[in-house]
Amino acid sequence: MASDYPKKDVIPYAGYYIETPWSKGYDELPVGNFEFFSYNRLSDNIGTDLITIEGGVQSLNSKEVESPYFTCEVGLGTPSFYHRRPVVPEEMAGENINLRLGCGVNLMGYYMYSGGSHKIGKLTTLESSTSRVSYDFQAPLKEFGTLGAVMNETKKYNYFMNDFGSDLAPMVAYLPTSNNNTDNLQWAVRSKDEQGFLFCSNYLYKKRRKAYKDVQFHIKLKNEVLQLPRKPVTIQDGAYFLWPFNMAMGEIQLKYATTQPICKLNDKKTNLWVFFEDDAIPAEYYFNKALVKKVTCANGMVKEEKHGYFVSQLKPGNNCVIEVEQTNGTVLKVLTLTEAQSDAIWKLKAKNQDYLILSESGVFMENETITAFSESNETQLLVFPNLQKATNKDGIFSEFKFKKTVNEHPVALVKYRPMEHAHWVQAKSTSGKSVIRKSMEHASMSKVKLATIRCAGSAGFNLFLNGVPLERVQNGNYFNVLLPKGQWQSHNTLQIESETSNLQFIAEVEILLENGSRLTWQTDNTWESAADNIQSVAVLGKQGTGNLPQFAWKKEDRMAYYEVKLLQPLKEDGTAQRLYISFVGDRADAFLGETLFSDYLFDGAPWVIGLDRFVDVLQGNPIVLRVEAFNTNKPEIYFEKIVDTSEIDTAQIKNIVIKPEYRFYVNLD
Structure with missing residues (x-):
């Protein structure tokens, strides 16, 4: 060596x-x-x-x-x-x-x-x-x-x-x-x-x-x-x-080649062997002279020697074919592709005939039809053996070019604020004291993984869950409450008490279960005012409306929520439609209603979700994305050197787009 x-x-x-x-x-x-x-x-x-x-x-x-x-x-x-x-x-x-x-x-x-x-x-x-x-x-x-x-x-x-x-x-x-x-x-x-x-x-x-x-x-x-x-x-x-x-x-012997074999098409119609040149090592072939009548090559040099034929100085490509004529009259062809062309190779079969296809799209055979699929609306297929319906050729291949109208799937991204779907409500009281109460139940075999309450009030108040006082943590102009594991039960009563009459209050309860489900309760007209007698609270409106206070996530929250809005219905014809999400942070979860249906650990590559698999449950259910960030942009995590980690201590979606799949067909009939 x-x-x-x-x-x-x-x-x-x-x-x-x-x-x-x-x-x-x-x-x-x-x-x-x-x-x-x-x-x-x-x-x-x-x-x-x-x-x-x-x-x-x-x-x-x-x-x-x-x-x-x-x-x-x-x-x-x-x-x-x-x-x-x-x-x-x-x-x-x-x-x-x-x-x-x-x-x-x-x-x-x-x-x-x-x-x-x-x-x-x-x-x-x-x-x-x-x-x-x-x-x-x-x-x-x-x-x-x-x-x-x-x-x-x-x-x-x-x-x-x-x-x-x-x-x-x-x-x-x-x-x-x-x-x-x-x-x-x-x-x-x-x-x-x-x-x-x-x-x-x-x-x-x-x-x-x-x-x-x-x-x-x-x-x-x-x-x-x-x-x-x-x-x-x-x-x-x-x-x-x-x-x-x-x-x-066949009947002849290839003494050696400095190219890598990929496949062969040996049937009644064709006798083609496919190799590719790689690693900057020049392609050369040496054929034993026995049973060989003649060797020719239009894109290379053939040298007849005492014991064989040496083929060199090849220019790999779609027309780089060595033809070896055997003494029995049959002709064997050797195709030498470039490394890039070898990446695009597909071998299919229909009607006992092998087909060689070069395409950057995915390719498969179905019902005697060559089918290509791609998220680009344009593609090219090179097909061997030659098909009569082809109008153009590229080397030994029939050439088919396709271009379809771009299939637009507009999508909008709405960023949630803390307590985005909650309403400011007001207690009804004549005794100078306010009590707001909400009973919450959930039937699940799964245990609670994380339970959080976010809330704010127009005056001082205390929180009680099932009669147990809760500790609040100030977070800007609202409070966070992290519930200890085991404190949240299947039947719960959250009570808010204030020494101020007519307390204005807003809250969101978020429960994450170990089976991935996300349960939420927001303040609305189902909450009760119970200081004097039980009645519904007065609903004042969502945050930011009128003079009602509104809230914002801070970087140290390391959290962001988004809603994906599909601006037109998805097609239900089985066509693949994929959501591509670019985000920074640590990890992200996607929910349909309460159900976790996809998640991703940030690695610098886009997060892909095949929406066509969920067409039935997408009806009336928003896609909610929950993104978590690291607490530093230098966590003890292995990332590729090419990945930009400068913003991973921020939870943020950078871009979102729906890419439909296009299909292209070449019928063999």
């Missing part, structure tokens, strides 16, 4: 010879999903008694292993934990999958492929150190149907496993013990019958890696030595890849 290969580094094992230069200056430990992984981890798994080490190479003895090496929780994303709020980068999934495959995995189990939402229990939520409802997980398919940042890499490897898994599965993983030295480049080989794949990684999460120059791999097999690439290359920081060697492509 370099320009210098001392004899002592030639390692024999089971008929294969893997030549390695573990000279100084090579690689460091790669890392997976917030946990360190490397190709040397084969020996850290269950079944270590089946691992053999010979000549500096460790491997599973496939003749004695009766069950496949599988995973159950390869991390594609992660939730935000309260004290750790990472944002998963796109490459994390690809690196994790690449490493596991290189170590010999044959059953790839993910956690999680699709994000979801926790159910609300009668007693509690599933709150632990994550959000109570949202379990988006930054997964490939996110909580409300959008594509996560890791989807591009995940689907590329899934397509690879679907199409090349039968070749890869019986291959034994060979891992040099030199990987234990983190100064060495991390790599592995999986091989059987002199065919195989070379896996390599120069990626370390959150850490810079040096670029390794003059790298060249020599793989000594039983009957030959393969050298790849033809000239030494530089493996940059962040690079990870898998390259094939001695791959059977």
Whole structure:
């Protein structure tokens, strides 16, 4: 794996010879999903008694292993934990999958492929150190149907496993013990019958890696030595890849390629193999001459040699196709895409025909129709094989462009003041003393998590809950009362007493239950004046009307409430309509009526809620958002460096918008 290969580094094992230069200056430990992984981890798994080490190479003895090496929780994303709020980068999934495959995995189990939402229990939520409802997980398919940042890499490897898994599965993983030295480049080989794949990684999460120059791999097999690439290359920081060697492509043999295979379309109509160039390593292919009549390439250089055809100087893209004509007359095509184009790849099937689609939108096949979905009203689909209905072409692809009228969903955000929905009321009294009373009941199996009373009066007063006096805390021009746990019961009477007649009073009682419910009572005409005889209080109006005092949240309250007003009804046609909320603070909860239906821990990314899932309960129920802030802008919380935390000691929603989903169709008929 370099320009210098001392004899002592030639390692024999089971008929294969893997030549390695573990000279100084090579690689460091790669890392997976917030946990360190490397190709040397084969020996850290269950079944270590089946691992053999010979000549500096460790491997599973496939003749004695009766069950496949599988995973159950390869991390594609992660939730935000309260004290750790990472944002998963796109490459994390690809690196994790690449490493596991290189170590010999044959059953790839993910956690999680699709994000979801926790159910609300009668007693509690599933709150632990994550959000109570949202379990988006930054997964490939996110909580409300959008594509996560890791989807591009995940689907590329899934397509690879679907199409090349039968070749890869019986291959034994060979891992040099030199990987234990983190100064060495991390790599592995999986091989059987002199065919195989070379896996390599120069990626370390959150850490810079040096670029390794003059790298060249020599793989000594039983009957030959393969050298790849033809000239030494530089493996940059962040690079990870898998390259094939001695791959059977129909009747011919690809000796090696410095591009990564994605998928193949091999049916009666097409014979296309799809690869992509990556990591700034030039694409090159070397085909065995046996059974090959001719090799051509319009976007590269083909050199016929004694034993094969060497293809180089390629310009990857939609028309970068190598055509290999076999001696039996069939033509095999090899498409080399750029790394960016490989991110946009989708492989679908209909009527026993494979289709390759390039699109930045999400794509799936339904009823023999290619369906794309996006929150942009414009998209482009490139489809292979060519469709007759297409009017334009882009390389080997039929091109379809779409633009729809923007679907407006206006939304307004109303910020609540303390006691926003309460009314100023007045006691009716002739005896010189005021008493205001309210009976409050709630039937719930859930316990009280937090109970708060906010109130103000025109004169001095005392508060009693179920006959027990309450302690008030002055908060500007109103009072806060935090009720001790257990003081709030299922049946409660709140009584306000004043030595002043005709007391004017305003209050809001807020109860948060452990199952996420939010119960509120506001002063209104259902409150009683009970100094002389029981009668309804007089309702004076809401705060700020006339000369009635009004209230405001202070920064030290670390709290803000908002109401989301949908200015037109949501469509009930099943179309996805998502609410995007940008806020600063610690965490936020969304309520429909009393019910918590979504929540989010601030991590710098927008909070997304799929409103179309709640169309039925949105009728007549406002969406209330409750935002909490930290008490400092430097809490002991892990945030990404790119996240602006300068305002997280303030509870505030910065922006809110509804984004509808658009769908675009290409009918195959």
